[in-house]
Amino acid sequence: MTFETLLEEINGFGPFQIIIITLLVSPRIVIPCHFLLNNFIAAVPPHHCDLSTLDDGEVFSNLTEEQRLAVSIPAGGDGVLKSCEMFAEPQFLLLSNSSSSTDPLTLQCQSGWVYDNSTFTSTLATEWDLVCDRKSLTKTTSTIFFFGVMFGAIAFGYLCDKYGRRNTLLASYIMVIVFGFSSAFADSYILFAILRFFTGFGLAGISINSVVLSIEWVDTGHRSFIGVIGSLAWSVGNMLLAGFAFLVTDWRKLIVTVTAPLGFAVLTWWWIPESARWLLANGNAEKAQIYLDKCATFNKRHKLSRLKVETLSNIEILEKQGKNYTYLHLFRTPKMRQLALLSGIVWYGVASTYYGISLKISGFGLNMYLTHFIYAAIEVPAKLMIYCFLNIFGRRVCQAGTLILTGSCIAVNIFIPQDLWHVRAVIAILGKGLSEASFTTVFLYTTELYPTVIRQNALGYTSFMSRLGVSVAPLILLLEDVWTLLPQIIICSVAIVSGLVSLLLPETLNAALPETIDDVEKSGKNPNISPAEESLDVFLQSKSSTSI
Template sequence: MNFDEILCLIGGFGKFQRILYVWICLPQIFLAFHMLVSIFTGAVPPHLCRSMSAGATASSNFNLSLQSAPDGWSELSCVAPFNRSGAVALGDGHPVGTCQGGWEYSTETFQSTTVTEWDLVCDSASLNNMASSIYMFGLLVGAVVFGSLADKYGRRIIILISLAIQAVFGVAAAFAPNFYVYTALRFMVGTSISGVIMNAFVLGTEWTGSKQRMLAGIITDYFFGLGYILLAGVAYLIRDWRKLQLAISAPGFLFIFYIWVLPKSARWLMANDKTEEAWEVVRKAAQMNGKPLTKDLEMCQVYNLEGKREVKRKHSFIDLVRTPKMRKQSLIVFYLWFANVLVYYGLSLNISDFGMNIYLTQMIFGLVEMPARTITLFTLNRTRKISQLAFLAVGGTACLLTIFIPSNLSILKTVLAMIGKFGITASLSIIYVYSAEVFPTVVRQNGIGIGSMCARTGGVLAPMMYLLKSISPQAPMVLCGLCPLLGSALTLLLPETANKPLPDTIEDVEGSDLSEEDGSVKPVIFETSLRTAGAVGGTRTD
């Protein structure tokens, strides 16, 4: 029985689904906190070596400079010419960054950060970057591990486990005794982020009717954006990194009540031959939506429970590339995940230097994304394919145009970069919805998981993209332009999924080609009864 037809009868977005979305959206605020908090906890305030006064000058033989900074501070430059031995040195023979008297930091903006506590500056600055990379690697690992586990054990249990990991390790990070323990704990938080983001999204998608399915991605994006904005206020009020880490992590323990309120995915239960348990959840949803199950549907249930059924083969990520159409669609979707996140973070790093207060900049970046999320609400109702294609084309074209703008027209170049970010942000919102509709139920979480893994790979590579400036100053923006344009062209090869039933099996994707190849025929069970049930329930199903 097609689960989308069941949703038509019991309500595709009734009271049950609206309450479910409340439970899905609340954690998104805290996910944004954890994703972006390193902007503040790992910030590098103006600093100088205690062995040098603010007005001191270094040996002219090494051309060291004292840079202007807020609050009358001067910052010792960590960049100097190399001597013959290959070491960068001060006039007293100490390498730059090896401050014998210890570093002193400005407290104008931050009371403390991980940088000020563990002196992650100059020759130790790479450790700060390493922590960010390891956190992003945690997101990648979580995408792979929790994607596979969710397809095997269900969406609900993985969400609960991920929320517990996030709360426990997030709070523990606030009490980390040293940098290495802190980095390990942040890695674990990163894995949990992927577990919650992917499975909450898929759970909402699998309970939502085809006409309202886009809400699964867009509504959650709004709450992530809300967390983006709220973090600026929370960080402004809490300037100590340990207290800030504790403030964003401790509320996670409140989600313990999800054990009693978060439902299972009936679609996943049916796809995994847990029919009786699935119908129990469907009954509760129907009752809450005010559309109790009809006798015809109950008869279908009895048939499914007592009739002879074929033993279904277990599916794995190999099924994503085993058959022709599934392979083509999977590889394209994986590239779209990678390109979207690579360019999204690449642009964010490139246009973030507004010369304004860091808290105000954070809030502006959150606000800029809201129009991009909003416009997708109007386009996704009619088409997924054209929306994805168009926003990728807008983002890529705007980025490419920046390379033709003279450097003295910095405002115009910034406006084009913001248009590029607008297009990529909208495209990133769409790919969540599109992916869930392209992958069939039996491998949907595996598909989303590998897609998320490709996205995290893009996130890790985004900072490295700017190393290309040594080849050409325009190289990063050329890459930011070409990657989305290639994705836009590849999107033409994907199917249109708007207002269509979600595929449940590989056969649903391959269609008659697979049936002819392996000689299988996909049975249609109780089609007449279901149409009758639709007539009795007052809902058209054909």
């Protein structure tokens, strides 16, 4: 007897499962809105030095705004006025196209900056003057945020396996709401950075919890569908962010706007069930029976007998008795250790490649809102494509294929001349779509590889490796100053190597989810039998020998 057997009796994909998916959509839409929020709230609008210190009240005051800028701010080699420098004194000779025999003295902006507010009413840059010598601080907020996501993945991975998916999901909701709204009212850069760290920390809990809770309630045949639906929620949120940012041009109001949907998520949390798999694996057969009965009622099936549920619970907790699972269990046994190392490399490669490409692809000559929307929309066909292929070619082939093809697209672009920009753009967009397909695959693949008793810890660990890849991606792009092609070569190599590594992972297509570490360690003895079936065989054999 396996959990899949119970699900088949009460319908593993009926109205009950559809309700769960629906309730988890709104929080998953919030995730990309916050992950990519820095593109808008940290945008640096055109700016120049405040010229008030140069106003002598006579000649200068009679000039037009264009003339004041011309005589006060030096121009670069491209003829564009510099953003961070000003003349020590107005150069009126420039109005008559005359030039001085000596270079005029220039200074750093003395009285702050004047910003172009035609696109943004307010951003972090305009709020705290994060420009010129302080411009790196706008990028730092994103790094701090992803550090929060990184450590949140580790923390919530442990808490979810110890205290359950449902309770920690609520804790994640509340944490993001509190720190998300608080960051919108921060009165200093340091306070804002701290609040963004804890917002990212909470979002990590929503990310890993919503995926696992969805997949653990559906049957084997619909796991890929659930994985893709959850991934499509990311694309929807990504596209909505472009619309939100276009309508709300103040950074404080924009943060409130993208955080607000979690209020609805908290209200609907009361209808979200705990994972029956987790309850059974932790010996709580009575509570699991309640949720399984609700599932049967919603799906219009007969309720399961108490004996079946208790029997399955006893089987599943056999290995867990007397154990408190931690991240160390990912590396204590041979096959779990191999699985952790390989999946960690794959997650690092997937994230580093995806964000490396996303940050490198240039726009289409459109405004930033439309460009952001198009980039998000491109991911949708990629996800639908991978959904079709996952059940045809399997998880392992899809994971390896998308990564290797992504690396190939980057490699091809290295040799295409710059003047063939339209060809380069098509290949770059194809690469981005493939990298998103690899991200969609790895979420589903990972939940199927690890056993229930430690699945959340595993997702916490792999999410940590993913955020490590996200943090490194911008640093890789900085190597362009060393050699123009070096970032592309590194990202290409990472994609291909991680793709080859994924070929070493076991296939999980149509296989029952492993419940215990013992299921993983015993897998592979017979390639035609799933881990759960092997465990069942051992159990039945022991019962048979006892009877004899």
